[in-house]
Amino acid sequence: PFLARNINEEDDKRKSEKVRQWVVKLPPETLSNLLTALSQKQYNTRFDGEGRPIRAATDNQNQAAAIVKIMQWLATDVSESDETNQRQWKEALIAMADLPKYSKDYSAEWDGYKKQWFELAEFIKATEDLEVIRRFNQYSNQLCANMVLTKQKLYTVTGIIGGVEQYEYSAYPTRCVPNASLGKGTLAIVSRKTDLPENHWRLEKTNEVIISWSLDEITF
Known part of the structure; x- marks a missing residue:
């Protein structure tokens, strides 16, 4: 929830831009860890600093929005070519699959890429947020081109x-x-x-x- 809150920040434009610049420059391994953390489903109600309850569904929706925000930043990053942004996304998803490091198996990498995209897709779909789902589809088609x-x-x-x-x-x-x-x-x-x-x-x-x-x- 803390990570999602910082990524979804809209009120402080300078802070939001700093977070964007940080995210798009992340190496694939670090980006994969970030995506893995954001796609961990929450099950319990928690309480904020003022004692107000925050339902797990709200946290999951915010995390899904943060995932899509990261995808948007990567897909629209004009400081790099589309090919570079797509390669960063590809390598991040493959890193999420946690494949053996001692050998290079292209088929396993492609399958890992697919499985991790499906994991993200299932997490996004579970929110039932039509706008988040629409944007996930949009940026998936760009980043997975x-x-x-x-x-x-x-x-x-x-x-x-x-x-x-x-x-x-x-x-x-x-x-x-x-x-x-x-x-x-x-x-x-x-x-x-x-x-x-x-x-x-x-x-x-x-x-x-x-x-x-x-x-x-x-x-x-």
Whole structure:
């Protein structure tokens, strides 16, 4: 809650600008720690300095707003290129996944990126704040522009209420999806690493549909 309050500061413009400048210059590892802290769900009512109760739902909403504020600052930071801002976001999400440091596994990094974005998305959605959700979708599409999100139908669960579609989601760098520019609704062609020596990759047609980095496109 304390971190969120400082990030969401609007009354003191000078303080807000200092916080913005600090955030956009954070190394990915530090930014990942900040995002992790802000996405920790609160469950208990607390009391402010004057003894007034603050519900957990209020704290969670403020933390979600702070996450989106950070995304806005990164997406609109004109001191760096869009590519640099997207790379900072990408590396922060990968750092949040806390992958083993001793080896470089690109597939694990892409999966970690996707999973951490889903964690943030689920936290944002739980607030039911339509404006925060709208802005999360907006800045996700900007900051995740160097990555492609896909979904593939796995199976349908049948029961009393009828069938429920289940999906598997995957993420790839845009350079690994040659037809990414065709946009959402396209079946992705993906460059995948093989077991052959010398970093051999092959193009593979998939049943994975390209979708937007948006809460409107996914299910949990």
